[in-house]
Amino acid sequence: MNKFLLGLLLVVVLIVCLVVWSLLPWYGAVAAAVLLALWLALTATGRRTLSVTGVGLATLRSRWGASSVIVIGIAGVVGVLVAMLAMGEGLQATLQGTGSADTAIVIRAGSQVESNSVLMHSDAVLIGQQPGVARDATGHPIASPEVLLAVSLPKNNGQDANLSVRGVGEEAWAVRPNVKIIAGRKFTPGTLELDVGKGVMAQFKGMAIGSDLQLGSQKWKIVGEFDSGDAFNSEIWADASTIGPVFHRGSSLSSVTVRLTSPSAFTVFKAALATNPQLKVDAETTHQYFADQAGGINKLIRWLGTTIAIIMAIGAIFGALNSMYAAVATRAREIATLRAVGFQGTPVVASVLLETMLLALAGGVLGAFVAWAVFGHFTASTSAGGGFSFTQMIFQFRVTPALLWTGIKWALAIGFIGGLFPAVRAARLPVTTALREL
C-alpha cells in the first residue's frame, strides 16, 4: 500500500514537472540551472550530491554501452523532432515572409487564389485609379497587372512538376522591391526572354542563364536569375503580353498588385473597390494573402512531427530506464555504503537524476547538432501553390534556435522521466540487503 502511494506520488510529481517544464521559457530554464548550480555549490546536501554524482560519472566509462543507449536514443528523438519542425517552420516562413502590409493584391471576387482568377485589362486600369494607390514621380499609379500560369517542367530528378510562370510588366519590380536580379539581367519587354527565380534555378532541370526553354510552341531564352528570399523564388517571370497568348490567355490577367500610399490606406482602397459597381473583385494585403496560403500546413506538420517524436520518446524512455536501473543495481553496494555512513536520500536521488539528465543533455545536443548539420540548408519543395495548378513551392528547412531549444527541452524531459524512478529505487534500497548483495 505504502509502495503504491509512493508510486502515485511520483507520477503526480512527474506530470507537474513536465507541465511546468513544457511551459518554461528559456530564461526560466537558465534560472533553474543557476539555482541548481548554487544549491550544488553552497549547501551541504548539494555538495554531497556533487560528490556522489562525481563518483557516478567516473564509473560511466565502465558502462559506456548502457550510457550510449541513453545518449543515442535521445539524439534520435531530438533529431527527428527538430527536422520535422524545421520543415514546417521553413514552409511557413517562406509564405509568411512573402508580401507586405503596404501592398495589396486584387483578384476576381470568389476566386480565393490568384491562379483561379481572371481579370480583364479594363479592370486593371480601373483598379489602379482607386483611392489609396500610390503614384510614381510622373503621376502614374504604381499598380502591376499580372497573369499567373502553370507549366509542367522536369525537375532535377527527372520527374515533371508544375511551376508558376508569372507574366508581368515593368511595375512588377516596382511593387516588389525585394525581388533583385542576382545574375544576368531583366527580360526585355516584347521578346521571348525569361527571368528565373533562385529556387527554380536550383530545383529544375536545364535551368541556366543563356539556355533555352521550350514553352508551348516557342523557344524562350533565360536571361536572368532573381532572388526575393520568399515565395517568388519558386516562379519564372516573363513579359505578360508575350506569354499570355502562348497559354491561350490572350490579354486576360490573374491579379493586380498595387502599392498603397500607406498600410492604413488599405481600408480606403478595399472600400472603394467594394462600392465600385464596375468591379467584382476581392482585395487583401499581400502579407495577409500569403499568410492565408500557409493555412494549416505548418500546423499539420507540427502535429505529425510531435506525434512521431512522442512515440519515439516512449521507446527512448524505456531504454533510459533500463540503463539507469542497471546502473543503480551495479552501484547498489556503493550507494548502500553511502547510506550506511549517514548520507541522506536526497543526495542519492539527486545524483542519479543529475547523471541521467547530463547524458540526456548530451543526447539532445547531439541530435540537435545532427539535425542542424543535415537540414540547416536543406531545400525541399511541395505542391502548395494553391488552386488547381498545384504549383511547386520551393522552401528551405529552417533550423531555428527556438527549435534547437525545443529539442533540448524534450531531451531533458526524457532524461528526467528515465532517471526519476531508478533514482528513487536507489534511495530506497534497504541498506542491509544491498550490502549483502553480490
Added chain:
Amino acid sequence: MKYFHLVWSALMRRKTRTLFTMFSVLAAFLLFGMLDSVRTSFADAGHSVSGAHQLITMSKLGLGNQLPLSLQSRLEAVPGLTAVARVSWFGGIYQDPKNFFPNEAVSANYFAVQDAVVLPPDQLKAFQSTRDGAVVGATLAKRFGWKVGQQIPLEATIWPQKDGSNTWTFKLVGIFHARDASEKSIEGVMFFRWKYFDEARQFAQGSVGWYQTRVANPEHADQVATAIDALSKNSDHETKTVTANAFTASFISQLANIGLIVGAIMAAVFFTLILLTGNTMAQAVRERIPELAVLKTIGFSNRSVLLLVLAEAVLLVVIGGVAGMLLAAGVVGGLKAALGSQLPMAPVGGSIWGEALILMILIGVVVGVLPALRGMRLKIVDALAGR
C-alpha cells in the same frame, strides 16, 4: 522448439529489463506500422486496376491549361480507345473554403471511362438525363448529410456564370460507391454535367480541362498514348497523355517524397532500437556466462548455444514487434473510423505485416549475433572460474 522453455526462462530471468526492452521495440514497430500504412496508401494510389485502364490527355503545357473541344471527335477515331470523356476542374466551394472537396464537370459518358465507381443504373440514367444533375460519393454525401433529390449550391472559384454570379446550383441525382476499398478516396468527389457547365459559364466555352479515355487493353496503353499525342503534335494545343495511375503517382511525388521521409524516420528509429536491444542482449549474456558454461559442460554444442542466444534475441524483438504492429493496426483502424476514408492510411494488412516480420527477425539476428558468438566461444574452464 524443444528448447523453447530454456529460451523463455532466459528472457524471464530479469523480467523488468525484458519488459522495458519490449516496450521500446513496441514503440518502434508501432511507429513503423503507422508510417508504413501512410507510405503504402500513397504508393498504392498509383497502382490501381481501374487506373491502368484509363488515360488522361492534358495540355502539354501542364494541367490548368485548357484543350479545345474539337479534339473529342479526333480522339474517338483513335484505335484502341473504347470511350472518350471530357472533364473540367470546377473547384467550387460548399459554404466554406475549409469544406474543400474535388468537384468536376464531366461529360454524360464519364462513367463508361471511370469504372472505379459503382452507380445504380437508375441513378446513372437520371444523371445522363438531368441537365443540372450531379452525383457524389458516399463519403461526401455522409459528410454533409446530402440526400438524393436535394439542391446543392456551390460557389465558383474559377468559373462564374454568364451573369457574373458565382453561385451554381446542382440537383443531386445519385450517390456512388467505390468498386474497390483501395479506391475509397473517390467517394469524396462530386461530378456534374459538363454540358450544363459549358453552356452556363461566362468565358472559355468549348474548352476542356482534360480528356479521360478508356483503353481496351492496358498493355497497349503506351502505344495508344503516343498515338493520341501525335494528333496534336506541332499544333498550338499539344497534349501529354499518361495513364491515370501515372498521373496520380506524379501528383503525389509533387506533394512530397513520402517514401524518403518515412525511410529517413524509420532509419533513425531502427538504428537507436538496434543499439538499445543490442545493449540489453549484451548485458543478458554477460551476466549469464557461468550458466552458458554449465550448458556446455552438460553437453550442449557450441552451435546450440549460439542458436539459443540468437533465438532469445529474435523472440525478444518479435514479441515486442508483434505487439507494436497489433497496436498500429488498431490505431490505424480507429483513426480511419473516426476521421473517414479520406485519411491517407492503408489498412495494416499482409504486405506491411510481411515487411515488419522480416525486419523483426533481421533486427533480432543483428542484435543477437555478437552476444551469441561470445556465448559460443566461451571456454568452459575460464567461464566457470569467473575469468
